[in-house]
Amino acid sequence: MAASMKTVLNLVLISVLVSFTSSLPRFLHGRPKHGLLGAPKLPQGSVLPPDMWLKQKLTHFNYADTRTWQQRYFVNDTFYKPNGPIFLMIGGEGTANPAWMLQGAWIEYAKTYHAICFLLEHRYYGKSHPTPDLSVDNLQFLSSEQALADLAYFIQYVKHKYNLMSKDQKLITFGGSYPGSLSAWFRVKYPHLVDGAVATSAPIFAQLNFKEYLQVVVSSLATTGPGCNKNIKMATDTITKMISTDTGRKSVEKMFNLCDPLDTSQYVDGSNLFSNLAGNFEGVVQYNKDNRAFEGAIGTNITIDTICGIMTDESNGSPIERYAKVNSLMLSTYSQKCLDNSYNKMIKGLQATAWNSSASEGGRQWMYQTCTEFGFFQSSDLGDVQPFGNFFNLKFSIQQCMDVFGAKFNQELIQMGINRTNTNYGGYGMRATKIVFPNGSIDPWHFLGFTKDLSMESPAIYIQGTAHCANMYPATSDDLPQLVQARATIEKLIGTWLSSN
CATH class of the missing domain: 3.40.50.1820 (Alpha/Beta hydrolase fold, catalytic domain)
Known part of the structure; x- marks a missing residue:
């Protein structure tokens, strides 16, 4: 009986760890999993230097x-x-x-x-x-x-x-x-x-609210023509209306293949959804045609032309259907069964302190550095100039710092750390x-x-x-x-x- 119970507990633990692993965003604070710089793919027979x-x-x-x-x-x-x-x-x-x-x-x-x-x-x-x-x-x-x-x-x-x-x-x-x-x-x-x-x-330059990040994303998407940003905006507006009703919310959950029901009673769940969907485009723009193909990096075949081609192709359905198709492409490319949008699961994953946790690959550490030294929070506060909605604002990023590391990691403390960084290194000066x-x-x-x-x-x-x-x-x-x-x-x-x- 004891052995059986131990087996059950182990299975539960594995399930929890898998859940936390999948709950961490693929693209968090401008950082893909495993870091902002990729790793080279080596010719066959290469001998790596030892540790x-x-x-x-x-x-x-x-x-x-x-x-x-x-x-x-x-x-x-x-x-x-x-x-x-x-x-x-x-x-x-x-x-x-x-x-x-x-x-x-x-x-x-x-x-x-x-x-x-x-x-x-x-x-x-x-x-x-x-x-x-x-x-x-x-x-x-x-x-x-x-x-x-x-x-x-x-x-x-x-x-x-x-x-x-x-x-x-x-x-x-x-x-x-x-x-x-x-x-x-x-x-x-x-x-x-x-x-x-x-x-x-x-x-x-360390900066609390890096709202200009989306400004560059929008400009880069616009190089394919005005249709890409226009259709993203239409899709965003449609999602905003749909999640205000139970029927619409369930349709969004199905259309974007969410792992868990969308909890719109918490603004953070909705913010996480819009942030994750914007992340599909942010990651592609940030690494567009950057020669990472040599390293064997996943997703290098997906470019601005790819995702904007989907968004402007009327044969792909309505704008929201095209938006969902981009999401499905990203899930498939990165071998994700569903989009884990739960804010609470993401926070629990980032709260893990063990070296063998999924957050220890760098997600928790990088968030700590952004919350104490740099900011760099890619918010939606640019306003209507960008098409991804105004849901993942600065407040959302600061809330993450407080939820992961404690209430004292508020905007005042974060700004003090940013000021010190710029004073210490000079910033633009x-x-x-x-x-x-x-x-x-x-x-x-x-x-x-x-x-x-x-x-x-x-x-x-x-x-x-x-x-x-x-x-x-x-x-x-x-x-x-x-x-x-x-x-x-x-x-x-x-x-x-x-x-x-």
Whole structure:
């Protein structure tokens, strides 16, 4: 009887874990599951470098706290020649993938300049676990400042370990998206340790209400013509009317294949629905034709042309039916049986603190960083200029911070953290040399970065027609001329930095 009961309890636990796993959004706060930067697909027979580890301090800002932990890194010295430069790729809000040690534009630069390459995994992501769990008390050691200090210690560590002590050896950092920000900020805070920084698709300015994110999405969808946004607006208006009645609500649940009944007594459930449906389009725009196909990423065949083609094709039915068809395409592409729209299930999933929980892949950690340092909340507060409705407003994002981490994580506390971030790093008023800021015009994140030169020594490269981190991926024969030129410009800049005094 006891064994039978144990089996039943185990099955219930598995069911709960599966439920929580599926309840986490595929696209949350602008971050796809597993991080904003993909991982390269390798040629058959490739041999990945092994995991390497160093002892790292839990906190770099309290010397009375002597606790340490093991941080993961990778190294590739295949192209290295004595006294060659040091290239450091910065890990971000996901697992550091060693495939990047063999692929990507930075590897081509390493071949040119005979560099030794390192990749350091960001604390609290991947296998780099500084604390026993992800409780709020333990997450206090997760911050960009701690990550930068990790980098500083790491550089000193590898210089000694790998005998890279020549005064002539320069160091260049690379990063895309949040790690792009870290690359720039590291140059600002530790200029004596780094000789140049590539900060790709880097949001430099922390902002509470990132309503302009949808502005870029709308503009990108409009490149296919006015019909796409127009039909999304019509679909949104229809859904808004339908969910006001029991019959209409049930029809929406069926049409969009919701996993659970829509609880319209809670505004957050309705907000979650409109946010998730907008996310179908946001994710496609953010990564539109960005060369992720080389990494084997799911969904790279779905482009702005694909989803807008569905929205403007009258043979697909009414606008709401077309909207539902886009949703079905995304569910099928990502092997999801239904759209898990329950706000309460999402929050319970993000509240999980164990390292083996689904949220630990980075969703909980990234939300903590947005709630304490950055904001970056992609709200619907742009108004009628965007077609996705006004339901997932700033209040909705702040509510998530409070529900996941506690009531004290309110708008006032979040704004204080954002103010400190911009004061600490400079925001748009940053002053630094030898940083290059590549951004794609289709990428919504470019709005918070530099698209014009910071200075003659810190240029911006604004690449028309490209998306998030596109210049980091390996070249293909289909690359736009301006993308080809951007990679060449970055390579030339690196050469200038390496040859300068």
